[in-house]
Amino acid sequence: MSRRIVAVILAGLFAVAVWVVTLRSNQVRCEVCVSYRTRSACRSVSAVDREQALQGALSSACAVLSSGVTEGLRCQRSVPTSAVCESSTGEGG
Secondary structure, three states, X not given: OHHHHHHHHHHHHHXXXXXXXXXXXXXXXXXXXXXXXXXXXXXXXXXXXXXXXXXXXXXXXXXXXXXXXXHHHHHHOOOOOEEEEEEOOOOEO
């Protein structure tokens, strides 16, 4: 019986640790809007830093707008029509 209690407590502590690490790792959320050819799309991504969040949101929006690797790369090289970032500390960007 005591082994079960210890196992449950350890599993609970592990779950809490994973949850805390996940919350800390996603500190910046960016929304990027892109126009490619005749279409446009906006996507939001959370990441550790601003650059990763911007790149992830741009990639996500371009995945919707383009077909194929070549078009996807062209879309990702385009300048977003808007990009708004917010950190978990409340700072905008």
